[in-house]
Amino acid sequence: MPMIDADGCLINVSVEGRDGGPTLMLSNSLGCTLQMWEPQMKALTQVFRVIRYDRRGHGKSNVPPAPYTMERFGRDVLAILDDLNIEKVHWCGLSMGGMVGQWLGANAPERFGKIILANTSCYYAEPTRWLERIDAVKKGGIAAVADGVIAGWLTQDFREREPEITARMKAMLLATPVEGYLACCEALSTLDQRALLPKIKSPTLVIAGRHDQATPISAGELIRSSIPGASMTIIDAAHISNVEQPHAFTDAVVGFLTQR
Numbered sequence: 279m280p281m282i283d284a285d286g287c288l289i290n291v292s293v294e295g296r297d298g299g300p301t302l303m304l305s306n307s308l309g310c311t312l313q314m315w316e317p318q319m320k321a322l323t324q325v326f327r328v329i330r331y332d333r334r335g336h337g338k339s340n341v342p343p344a345p346y347t348m349e350r351f352g353r354d355v356l357a358i359l360d361d362l363n364i365e366k367v368h369w370c371g372l373s374m375g376g377m378v379g380q381w382l383g384a385n386a387p388e389r390f391g392k393i394i395l396a397n398t399s400c401y402y403a404e405p406t407r408w409l410e411r412i413d414a415v416k417k418g419g420i421a422a423v424a425d426g427v428i429a430g431w432l433t434q435d436f437r438e439r440e441p442e443i444t445a446r447m448k449a450m451l452l453a454t455p456v457e458g459y460l461a462c463c464e465a466l467s468t469l470d471q472r473a474l475l476p477k478i479k480s481p482t483l484v485i486a487g488r489h490d491q492a493t494p495i496s497a498g499e500l501i502r503s504s505i506p507g508a509s510m511t512i513i514d515a516a517h518i519s520n521v522e523q524p525h526a527f528t529d530a531v532v533g534f535l536t537q538r
């Protein structure tokens with residue numbers, strides 16, 4: 279896996295899949311790494327060349343000091359594409375990955391074909407939730423918030439049915455560098471990309487989770503209605519819908535990206 283330099287921050291990047299096929303870039307959620315896309319990889323790599331990466335502050339990427347911004351996250355992606363000499367990709371980002379996708383779709387439209395924004399938001403009316411989480415993590419580490427976060431990621435039904443997958447997701451969250459996690463929460467506490475959305479001209483699919491309380495259907499609907507021509511699919515899952523409903527998620531991604 280190459281480490282790619284984005285303005286002095288080394289980003290862990292993985293490139294797999296069909297050589298010469300269209301390229302799809304996947305972007306992770308807060309507290310996850312590129313491993314979160316494992317349920318999709320077998321199917322996606324049959325159709326696409328797939329780029330995954332760990333957002334700065336996560337996984338094997340560097341953890342530069344705060345502040346982090348959506349612009350910085352977006353410029354990291356452009357640095358990866360430039361380094362790999364790739365002109366244009368399709369994008370699928372979940373949660374924070376969807377927020378970075380909004381920034382990129384509006385600010386670097388020539389680099390993106392189709393865009394998928396899953397379980398995401400463009401705006402939090404109330405920063406309190408993020409400020410409380412920042413406070414709790416500063417006092418007690420990520421362990422202090424982990425059970426609550428996991429309850430938002432996966433429905434109770436799924437957690438009971440799939441304890442091993444749930445434990446793996448929790449381990450991924452707990453392994454996140456605290457400084458990186460906090461810097462991302464700070465970026466989320468001031469998120470407001472509402473004005474960017476009408477500038478996105480790429481064909482866009484919004485995916486929402488029926489049981490997602492972190493970025494509810496209403497947040498997806500705001501994004502869908504603000505991006506010209508965007509469509510929306512609802513999946514029977516909580517926040518990390520690609521893990522909870524891997525087949526429905528993969529089908530939605532492949533269906534949208536391969537339709538003419």
Ligand SMILES: O=C(O)CC1=CCC(=O)O1
Nearest residue numbers: 307308373374427430492
């Ligand atoms: O981790 C969470 O609680 C849910 C979330 C919101 C933004 C994101 O990336 O994850």
